[in-house]
Amino acid sequence: MTTVSPSLRRAAGVMLALALVGAASAAPNAGPATPPAAADEATLVQRGAYLATAADCVACHTAAGGKSYAGGNPIASPVGTIWSTNITPSRLAGIGNYTEAQFARALREGVRADGANLYPAMPYTSYTRISDDDVHALYTYFMKGVAPVDLPAPRTSLPFPFDIRASMKGWNLLFNNDKRFEAPAGKSDQWLRGAYLTEALAHCATCHTPRNALMAEDESRAYGGASLGKWYASNISSDPVHGIGGWSQETLVAYLKTGHAPGHALAAGPMAEAIDHSLSKLSDADLDAIAMYIKSVAPVAGGTASQPAYAFGKPATDEARIRGTTMGKTTGATLYSGNCASCHQASGTGAALGGAPSLLHVSAVGRDDPGNLVMAILDGVYRSDKDTPRRMPAFARELDNDEVAMLATYVRQTFGNPAAPVVTAAQVQALREPAQPGPIVTYARIGLGAAVVVLLVLLGWRFSRFGRRRRTA
Numbered sequence: 001m002t003t004v005s006p007s008l009r010r011a012a013g014v015m016l017a018l019a020l021v022g023a024a025s026a027a028p029n030a031g032p033a034t035p036p037a038a039a040d041e042a043t044l045v046q047r048g049a050y051l052a053t054a055a056d057c058v059a060c061h062t063a064a065g066g067k068s069y070a071g072g073n074p075i076a077s078p079v080g081t082i083w084s085t086n087i088t089p090s091r092l093a094g095i096g097n098y099t100e101a102q103f104a105r106a107l108r109e110g111v112r113a114d115g116a117n118l119y120p121a122m123p124y125t126s127y128t129r130i131s132d133d134d135v136h137a138l139y140t141y142f143m144k145g146v147a148p149v150d151l152p153a154p155r156t157s158l159p160f161p162f163d164i165r166a167s168m169k170g171w172n173l174l175f176n177n178d179k180r181f182e183a184p185a186g187k188s189d190q191w192l193r194g195a196y197l198t199e200a201l202a203h204c205a206t207c208h209t210p211r212n213a214l215m216a217e218d219e220s221r222a223y224g225g226a227s228l229g230k231w232y233a234s235n236i237s238s239d240p241v242h243g244i245g246g247w248s249q250e251t252l253v254a255y256l257k258t259g260h261a262p263g264h265a266l267a268a269g270p271m272a273e274a275i276d277h278s279l280s281k282l283s284d285a286d287l288d289a290i291a292m293y294i295k296s297v298a299p300v301a302g303g304t305a306s307q308p309a310y311a312f313g314k315p316a317t318d319e320a321r322i323r324g325t326t327m328g329k330t331t332g333a334t335l336y337s338g339n340c341a342s343c344h345q346a347s348g349t350g351a352a353l354g355g356a357p358s359l360l361h362v363s364a365v366g367r368d369d370p371g372n373l374v375m376a377i378l379d380g381v382y383r384s385d386k387d388t389p390r391r392m393p394a395f396a397r398e399l400d401n402d403e404v405a406m407l408a409t410y411v412r413q414t415f416g417n418p419a420a421p422v423v424t425a426a427q428v429q430a431l432r433e434p435a436q437p438g439p440i441v442t443y444a445r446i447g448l449g450a451a452v453v454v455l456l457v458l459l460g461w462r463f464s465r466f467g468r469r470r471r472t473a
């Protein structure tokens with residue numbers, strides 16, 4: 001056979017994507033299309049696989065180098081490490097004994113088969129919006145399309161009082177409304193599809209919406225940007241200066257598909273992973289819908305910037321000067337010249353023909369907060385794009401805190417905002433350290449104590465009102 005029809009090729013592409021997310025299915029057609037009411041099992045498995053990709057279940061439920069969905073990925077929380085569990089259909093170590101109702105409850109209410117509450121590190125406050133049909137497809141996929149792995153994941157044990165899983169019941173009462181996606185009136189089909197994908201499955205808000213003192217998403221600042229510990233999930237609201245209101249729909253789609261938004265941003269860290277595992281594998285129509293919805297969310301201001309981070313960017317012209325005058329002395333410029341220029345060029349404009357990208361008009365470089373730039377230098381960047389994996393080395397070992405600070409300052413002031421404040425060694429050290437448990441645990445305990453009080457008051461108020469209503473009725 002010498003010619004391959006486009007539909008066969010597309011099917012092959014989707015099959016590859018399925019294989020990558022651990023699907024063992026070998027069914028003939030694939031795609032995101034809604035199946036007929038009486039869908040056969042193979043179709044359901046494929047649809048479930050696509051939904052699992054859109055929801056990026058693999059990201060949290062797969063350990064580095066481990067089997068897909070076998071769990072064991074540590075998720076850092078301010079109160080300790082929460083281990084993701086094995087969600088393969090293994091009856092010994094996974095969810096092989098889950099009924100569909102139990103599976104639905106785990107996804108939407110954050111309750112395990114044994115009745116214990118899950119920590120909200122599992123994004124059930126988003127998944128609660130998933131429709132019954134889609135839960136059914138997901139369940140079929142996890143039971144029939146995923147290979148069982150009989151290896152249990154490490155157990156989570158948080159310090160008292162966070163080890164009391166039942167305390168999540170109170171939290172859920174306040175913060176999980178347990179409601180399916182409701183379509184607002186007067187919106188186009190494309191917008192509704194985008195809203196459903198974004199809010200229910202792709203859980204962009206899990207990372208991009210700041211959290212309140214009780215670790216719940218602050219709806220009043222939806223998509224307004226949030227710290228993930230080390231990385232900063234940028235403001236992606238429609239604010240033209242602090243958010244991405246100035247990005248065109250096409251630019252946003254390009255970013256979600258490839259992690260490259262020319263003239264705007266690159267993706268590294270957790271966003272690069274979300275793109276590589278999940279978003280890059282969605283259909284163009286679905287990415288278009290997500291972008292349309294994201295562009296429609298309310299603007300959230302924040303920070304003191306007077307122009308968008310991506311607006312900054314002038315090529316450097318000081319290589320000759322560096323070479324001539326700073327002999328022997330380490331400066332940001334010499335560090336850049338020695339460690340970065342071979343790929344990104346002395347001018348910062350990057351290599352032609354698919355090499356290292358330009359650092360001009362890149363949000364992480366132009367942003368007031370230097371965090372993501374420092375993280376890219378410390379951790380490097382890895383893009384697992386299947387055709388051309390790209391890698392920037394990590395410099396955490398080669399460079400000390402002072403050097404990273406000097407380098408980041410140089411990169412910011414040269415390729416970004418010339419008036420950007422100096423990055424300090426202490427800022428770099430803070431991003432190197434693992435999340436400090438000590439003081440934060442104390443703080444969180446005080447927070448939880450306060451939460452319990454608030455809760456009791458709320459409950460008391462509800463019951464007294466309930467009682468009164470009953471009495472008057």
Ligand code: HEC
Pocket residue numbers: 052055056057058059060061075082083084085086087095103106107112113117118119120121122123127138156206
């Ligand atoms: C952001 C990270 C994250 C994502 C994404 C995620 N999960 Fe989870 N999930 C977790 C963590 C962490 C736990 C364990 C929480 C705990 O022990 O309290 C968990 C637990 C579960 C459980 C309970 C298993 C058990 O009995 O212990 C199920 C079922 C589950 N996830 C299914 C899914 C499915 C299906 C998806 C995709 C639709 C998904 N998860 C996506 C983090 C995640």
Ligand code: HEC
Pocket residue numbers: 198202203204205206207208228231232233234235236243244252255256264265266267268269270271272274279290294363364372
């Ligand atoms: C696992 C956490 C996570 C999830 C889920 C996530 N993001 Fe991100 N996102 C980030 C981080 C971290 C960055 C910063 C990346 C960088 O600077 O290299 C980012 C950057 C971005 C940017 C670039 C903004 C700028 O100004 O540079 C856009 C746009 C974006 N995300 C959109 C989305 C959308 C839309 C979704 C859901 C479909 C999503 N993200 C899901 C963590 C996440």
Ligand code: HEC
Pocket residue numbers: 259265266267268336339340341342343344355356357359362363364365372373376377381383390391392393395407411
């Ligand atoms: C071996 C080549 C190479 C070297 C050396 C290198 N980079 Fe990179 N850099 C890359 C690649 C590749 C990417 C990501 C490309 C992509 O997204 O496709 C990248 C991405 C970046 C980004 C974008 C991160 C984001 O979140 O937006 C920044 C900033 C950056 N590099 C700065 C530096 C600095 C500073 C140095 C010197 C310490 C450096 N790079 C050294 C190849 C390199």
